[in-house]
Amino acid sequence: MRYFARRLMALVPVALGVVTLTFALIHLVPGDPVVAMLGDYAAPADVQALRHELGLDQPLWRQYVLFLYGLAHGDLGESISQRASVARLIRERYPATVELALAGLAAAILIAFPLGLIAGADPGGPGDLGAMGFAILGISVPHLYLGPLLMIVFSLDLGWLPLTGRGGFAHLILPAFTLGAALAAILARMLRQSLVEVIGADYMRTARAKGLGPVRALFRHGLRNALTPVVTLLGLEAGALLTGSIVTEIIFSWPGLGRLMIAAINNRDYPLVQGCVLVFALSYVVVNLLTDLLYSAIDPRVRLAR
Amino acid sequence: MKPRRNPSLIAGGAIVALIAAVAIFGPALNRTDPLAIDLGLSLAGPSPAHPLGCDSLGRDILARILAGARVSLGVAIVVVAVSMAIGAFVGGAAALAGGRVDGLVMRAVDIVLAFPGILLAIALAAILGPGLADLVVALGAIGWTGYARLVRGEVLSLREREYVEAARALGARPARLLWRHLLPGVAGPLAVQATFGVGGLIIAEAALSFLGLGVPPPAASWGNMLDSGRAFILIAPHLTTAPGVAIGLSVLGFNLLGDGLAQRFGRGR
Numbered sequence: 001m002r003y004f005a006r007r008l009m010a011l012v013p014v015a016l017g018v019v020t021l022t023f024a025l026i027h028l029v030p031g032d033p034v035v036a037m038l039g040d041y042a043a044p045a046d047v048q049a050l051r052h053e054l055g056l057d058q059p060l061w062r063q064y065v066l067f068l069y070g071l072a073h074g075d076l077g078e079s080i081s082q083r084a085s086v087a088r089l090i091r092e093r094y095p096a097t098v099e100l101a102l103a104g105l106a107a108a109i110l111i112a113f114p115l116g117l118i119a120g121a122d123p124g125g126p127g128d129l130g131a132m133g134f135a136i137l138g139i140s141v142p143h144l145y146l147g148p149l150l151m152i153v154f155s156l157d158l159g160w161l162p163l164t165g166r167g168g169f170a171h172l173i174l175p176a177f178t179l180g181a182a183l184a185a186i187l188a189r190m191l192r193q194s195l196v197e198v199i200g201a202d203y204m205r206t207a208r209a210k211g212l213g214p215v216r217a218l219f220r221h222g223l224r225n226a227l228t229p230v231v232t233l234l235g236l237e238a239g240a241l242l243t244g245s246i247v248t249e250i251i252f253s254w255p256g257l258g259r260l261m262i263a264a265i266n267n268r269d270y271p272l273v274q275g276c277v278l279v280f281a282l283s284y285v286v287v288n289l290l291t292d293l294l295y296s297a298i299d300p301r302v303r304l305a306r
Numbered sequence: 307m308k309p310r311r312n313p314s315l316i317a318g319g320a321i322v323a324l325i326a327a328v329a330i331f332g333p334a335l336n337r338t339d340p341l342a343i344d345l346g347l348s349l350a351g352p353s354p355a356h357p358l359g360c361d362s363l364g365r366d367i368l369a370r371i372l373a374g375a376r377v378s379l380g381v382a383i384v385v386v387a388v389s390m391a392i393g394a395f396v397g398g399a400a401a402l403a404g405g406r407v408d409g410l411v412m413r414a415v416d417i418v419l420a421f422p423g424i425l426l427a428i429a430l431a432a433i434l435g436p437g438l439a440d441l442v443v444a445l446g447a448i449g450w451t452g453y454a455r456l457v458r459g460e461v462l463s464l465r466e467r468e469y470v471e472a473a474r475a476l477g478a479r480p481a482r483l484l485w486r487h488l489l490p491g492v493a494g495p496l497a498v499q500a501t502f503g504v505g506g507l508i509i510a511e512a513a514l515s516f517l518g519l520g521v522p523p524p525a526a527s528w529g530n531m532l533d534s535g536r537a538f539i540l541i542a543p544h545l546t547t548a549p550g551v552a553i554g555l556s557v558l559g560f561n562l563l564g565d566g567l568a569q570r571f572g573r574g575r
Contacts, residue, residue: 145532
């Protein structure tokens with residue numbers, strides 16, 4: 001319990017840092033957002049008016065305090081391009097992104113485990129070479145190319161799955177595999193390596209010596225130990241799924257936070273960009289925390305360290 | 307000691323050498339102008355005059371792939387070099403200074419790392435606007451943190467070694483200590499991380515250009531070629547195949563090389 005409390009406490013400065021850095025990004029980076037929004041030839045009076053409306057004519061410290069105050073009340077400001085509250089726009093889109101990220105995670109696990117088991121069960125054998133060749137391909141093919149490729153094969157040629165958009169389970173399959181492919185490859189490699197190490201361990205020799213067949217020994221004794229590093233890696237990379245979803249959402253016209261953010265960038269809608277960046281980053285921080293907690297539940301030794 | 311077989315190192319090295327040769331000599335050998343527009347050839351398939359076909363504006367795809375190789379590889383290598391230099395300096399200095407300085411620097415690194423990398427790059431690129439220099443800044447602003455952490459960790463363990471102790475006893479100042487005695491010891495792991503880094507940055511550059519935040523048209527980069535080809539994927543898939551394969555092959559090469567180097571140095575990712 002003390003471990004959980006300590007981890008939660010450690011979250012506070014990191015979250016505050018993330019919030020501050022997001023604010024600094026929008027407010028301190030050279031380039032005037034108001035001029036960017038209105039264009040180089042805007043009348044000075046219009047620039048002044050918009051600057052006032054956005055509160056950008058206030059001193060920086062005041063803007064920062066107001067930003068924090070609003071944030072504490074769940075207020076992320078008003079979107080300029082959509083004339084709606086940023087918080088509401090994000091709330092509408094967020095579930096779609098979470099759904100996609102979870103589906104990507106599931107797809108990655110679904111691919112990685114068979115591949116890793118085949119490869120790890122017979123290192124150096126034909127199954128190993130095939131599975132690992134497949135894995136290195138999965139890391140190398142960028143998802144911005146894999147997505148269109150899957151669309152051509154499964155939607156256009158075979159007609160099995162819908163092309164774009166969000167809907168039922170069928171709509172989820174192609175985006176999920178596009179998003180999960182790289183993670184699947186990384187996980188499969190990790191699982192293989194960790195299985196190879198475990199199979200050489202003394203307790204596995206003991207299990208074999210008392211008469212268990214290789215497959216049963218692996219499932220009864222090996223797999224569980226081999227999984228610990230895989231779970232760690234899974235957590236480290238799970239956050240990447242959130243941002244990997246940005247490109248995937250664009251490819252598949254998935255109505256999530258990523259598409260909202262890119263549209264906001266193209267419309268130079270800075271309050272909305274700021275809100276999206278913040279929500280992405282905070283989600284990432286929370287996912288990392290959950291991983292730590294999950295990891296400590298699997299391996300109690302973690303709690304005692306440090 | 308019998309040299310161990312290291313097929314990853316050989317295969318990765320060969321692919322990387324091939325791609326580097328293409329980027330360096332390709333544009334000189336293939337004299338077709340990557341920017342020449344010929345609407346009569348819009349979406350044309352492969353032909354002897356245009357081996358990889360033409361894009362929607364009738365520009366030669368092979369010439370654009372070769373020109374794009376310089377941009378994509380160039381950006382990746384410059385960013386890795388810059389972030390490695392900053393990271394090595396910051397990480398090394400933090401480790402040597404120790405105490406409060408070390409704590410502060412590493413907190414800053416933690417906060418940058420608390421952002422998913424590509425998100426920060428997207429946000430920075432969005433604010434800085436599209437452009438090659440801005441792209442390098444956006445990607446470099448995130449890249450240095452990983453190297454800083456790596457170098458700090460290595461230096462912390464190396465500085466207790468006797469040869470470092472000896473150098474310090476002889477009166478070597480911290481800067482010289484870092485440069486002459488500590489960084490060479492970190493070179494192996496740094497090389498591994500930098501090699502994987504180039505592969506990751508090729509994808510990051512492609513992703514940013516794909517989102518319209520990277521290399522602005524009409525200049526060719528593999529990412530913006532993928533983006534502009536996507537609209538014609540139904541009628542002319544060769545527009546996306548060429549940059550897709552180019553990105554995939556280079557990333558494969560750098561990943562294999564990184565694996566090989568990691569095996570060689572006995573550590574890495």
